[in-house]
Amino acid sequence: MESTENDLSAEEQVSDRFRDGISVVVPVYNSQDSLQELCERLDRLFDKIALPYEIILVNDGSRDGSWQVIQELTQHNENILGLSLSRNYGQHNALVCGVRTARFPVCVTMDDDLQHPPEAIPLLLQGLTDDLDVVYGTPANLAHSPLRNAASLLGKLAVSSALGLNAARHISAFRVIRTELRNAFADFHSPNLQFDVLLSWGTNKFGAVEVQHDKRKFGRSNYSVLKLFNHALTLFTGYSTAPLRFATITGFSFSLFGFLVLIYVAVSFLLFGSIPGFPFLASVISIFGGVQLFALGILGEYIGRIFDCSMQQPLYLIRETTAGRSNVKDDSCEVSN
Incomplete structure (x- = not known):
């Protein structure tokens, strides 16, 4: 009632x-x-x-x-x-x-x-x-x-x-x-x-x-679910710069990580001589390569949005x-x- x-x-x-x-x-x-x-x-x-x-x-x-x-x-x-x-x-x-x-x-x-x-x-x-x-x-x-x-x-x-x-x-x-x-x-x-x-x-x-x-x-x-995901991706890259900022922060973080790895390798070489670390090196390269491709993908999404707008x-x-x-x-x- x-x-x-x-x-x-x-x-x-x-x-x-x-x-x-x-x-x-x-x-x-x-x-x-x-x-x-x-x-x-x-x-x-x-x-x-x-x-x-x-x-x-x-x-x-x-x-x-x-x-x-x-x-x-x-x-x-x-x-x-x-x-x-x-x-x-x-x-x-x-x-x-x-x-x-x-x-x-x-x-x-x-x-x-x-x-x-x-x-x-x-x-x-x-x-x-x-x-x-x-x-x-x-x-x-x-x-x-x-x-x-x-x-x-x-x-x-x-x-x-x-x-x-x-x-x-x-x-x-x-x-x-x-x-x-x-x-x-x-x-x-x-x-x-x-x-x-x-x-x-x-x-x-x-x-x-x-x-x-x-x-x-x-x-x-x-x-x-796929359409909703694509819709969310369009929102992130079409109306916000948050993904670009995320890519920038991620790139900076991995650059810092790479610098720390360089210090580790240099110190280890000075103290112990040559470093048998091919698996370690391959893993680091794979990580950096993946991050670069991820950042390029984000840039590609933004370029695609710009292209769509240019078509009017x-x-x-x-x-x-x-x-x-x-x-x-x-x-x-x-x-x-």
Whole structure:
């Protein structure tokens, strides 16, 4: 009973504070089975709290019938806008596309698999006080495998390194943001991006509230452990100089170690004559060679990021929309035919 009263209180506060409207941005990938239920629950929620709203469904190159479902949904609900990208660009690219299209001052971002319950949105909005610009819906418990959770933690550590904020440990795809933050990355065009890092360019006022994340009802997650690891690597090398600093410190440490080895060899030669130490010497050379290759690999990652940026590839390209809106534009400021 106490939980219900708290929910009603949150809804009442939300209705008063966010009367200008809410934009809900949902990246969609192979989710034809969950979209109708998601939109129905969102529709019931916003009718209950009596707020203007829009649902922006960004089809990120789905290979199933997701776009057809989106088209059908928009025919029966004028509050739903569908955007179909020309190919699969990635969840964060689709988020940027949706947020750039939003017409209300506050955006809610959430997944398409019903793990983020729409009924928890009032709690997120309630947490968006005047002194905060971003509020994450942190899961009460992690519902994935230990290996997947570990990979997710690595990603959050990467974001924390890039952001330089403790709030990074609360990062979740279930978030509410002030739409004006999109101005901070209006001129960003690199295809490799992390949405939360872009948000940090416009604010350092992050918060979090704990919400229940439901179990996935349809299909399987598109984020494998390998994809999460690659995502973390992109974060480390794309938005932070920490790996370069680590390579510098490691190189200095092994240089010092080599100098100490030189002193040891010189003293041993003076005291005992020649040193029969080929295994020792081979081990030292192998260690130094490995460190050098490791440092070169880090430099290569950074050079690769620079090369990607120099190509000036678009973040996304909108192939089709379900409604005529003047602010629906792709990353090159045109909508493809």
